[in-house]
Amino acid sequence: MNTLEFDSLYLEFGFNRVLSSIHMKCTTGKLTGLLGRNGSGKSCLMRIVQGSMKAESSSIRFNGKTLQGNYIKEQIIGYLPQDNLLPAFITFSQAIDLYSADYRKIEKQLPDIKNFIDRKSSEVSGGQRRFFEALLLIYSNHPFCIMDEPFSGLTPVNVEKLMVILQEEKSKKGFIITDHLHRSIRSISDDLYVLAHGKTYKITDEEQLLELGYLNEL
């Protein structure tokens, strides 16, 4: 079982403190959900943990070992950004090859892929591309996967499908997921956090979502 834990994370933009008191822990076998209002710093937090953004200070640990310097090269954390993951010039088959992802598993979940496997990502609908990108990361070899709004642009059928896949695959890798479809996130998360006022709050009672101002009603 792998563990990804991060805390002591501070981020400021000028005089605006975005992240100040963060503590989150994610383990294989558990799906960790992260909720937060627009502009609360969720994407920044995820990019810092992934390693592509620098914070004033941070402590990120993988199986107890502190990750320092350019740990992106260790390929511990796969990251699905809010925007497109695939560059426009990459074909779907190239993406599968480079990520060493399991094609049969992707094809099982997305049978249509046969029709556009050799096409560039820019030539396919946004929903199909998004679903493929999520599957690509799920079936790649990273022990942890951070997904920023994976459900955006997906049809309800594919949202449900992706939720089932995440539940099936969480025994093999750890997932941190954020999305504005809070009901979906709440229903699949084993651990749920809310990011508010630059701090993470572990949710043990749904009433906390009201207290933190994330929801107006349950």
Next chain:
Amino acid sequence: MVIVWCRPMRRIAIVISCFKFIAIPSTIITLLSVITFLNSGNVFFIIVVFWAKIITTSLLVAYVYAFRSKQFFFFNNLGYSNAAVYRNMILVDVGLALASFIFVLLTL
């Protein structure tokens, strides 16, 4: 068609993919530089062409930094930092330009 690549092949494929961010304009600039150099017929003109290539490559990298760097997450997941993506991009571009210039110098 899905291919299973060995490690060096995969690495080469990633390096070439990084170059694709600037491949079309950069190749056009290299070709134009070579044609200008050939037409001039002057060996010392290589200095002007070389600096023109360096400046245009810098501008292309600045463009990628400003407008396309969000697509680097694809390469981050493959173990390549943003700096490594830029390095690969410049390496292939400058490598191709140098090879073209050397070829022209040998034929002049």
